[in-house]
Amino acid sequence: MKCSKCKSESIIQLTNNKIHLCKSHFFRYFEAKVIKTIRTRKLIEKGDRVLCEVRNTLASIKILKQYVDWNVITLEVIYSGKGSQKQVADYCKANKIILTNNKVKKKKKQEFTKMALEQNLDDECRDILVSQFSDKINPGNFGPTAGKIIKPFCLMLKDEVNLYSKLRKFNLKHSPQKQNKLQKATSKMLNEIEKKYPGTKFGIINYFKKITLLLRKG
Numbered sequence: 001m002k003c004s005k006c007k008s009e010s011i012i013q014l015t016n017n018k019i020h021l022c023k024s025h026f027f028r029y030f031e032a033k034v035i036k037t038i039r040t041r042k043l044i045e046k047g048d049r050v051l052c053e054v055r056n057t058l059a060s061i062k063i064l065k066q067y068v069d070w071n072v073i074t075l076e077v078i079y080s081g082k083g084s085q086k087q088v089a090d091y092c093k094a095n096k097i098i099l100t101n102n103k104v105k106k107k108k109k110q111e112f113t114k115m116a117l118e119q120n121l122d123d124e125c126r127d128i129l130v131s132q133f134s135d136k137i138n139p140g141n142f143g144p145t146a147g148k149i150i151k152p153f154c155l156m157l158k159d160e161v162n163l164y165s166k167l168r169k170f171n172l173k174h175s176p177q178k179q180n181k182l183q184k185a186t187s188k189m190l191n192e193i194e195k196k197y198p199g200t201k202f203g204i205i206n207y208f209k210k211i212t213l214l215l216r217k218g
């Protein structure tokens, strides 16, 4: 298959619009979409002190570093995964970013105005469904921001984040977040349905957005 933009060899077909992209156009798509989420949803404001939690990929540092270069934010990184300490430390050193000790005290965390997480669209879908299954819905916890928490990848599929990280050599030793039984079962079910009916995850997110808008209006 050829890239829909430049006719080079395609490496991915996007789920939401069936477009094929080559490596360099996939990088552009990925970075532009994340930056658009940050901009339109006001994830970052001038003067923010951002703590970026890194678990499985260096991708969020790469994106947020641009805001440091543009003199918009200050940035520190905290690594909460296991087994890639050196890789994270080397990357931060090369990019002149402070790597904060992961035993950062609660008081120190309060000094930051934003905390960036790796939460992706798959995680959001799972959490939305789990909250419905267990009748504990709290719309404030979903979407790109929740208090100090910001989720630059919340509109990117897990597969897209993984592919981007793999191609940029940003992958870290896999450190999955702990999931309870219901979360695990929901993720499994979601992946099975997505496989049979591609676009389901986008459908859940879009439906949820509409519902929360209606609730706010109501």
Ligand SMILES: [Zn+2]
Binding pocket: 003, 004, 005, 006, 007, 008, 021, 022, 023, 024, 025
């Ligand atoms: Zn291309």
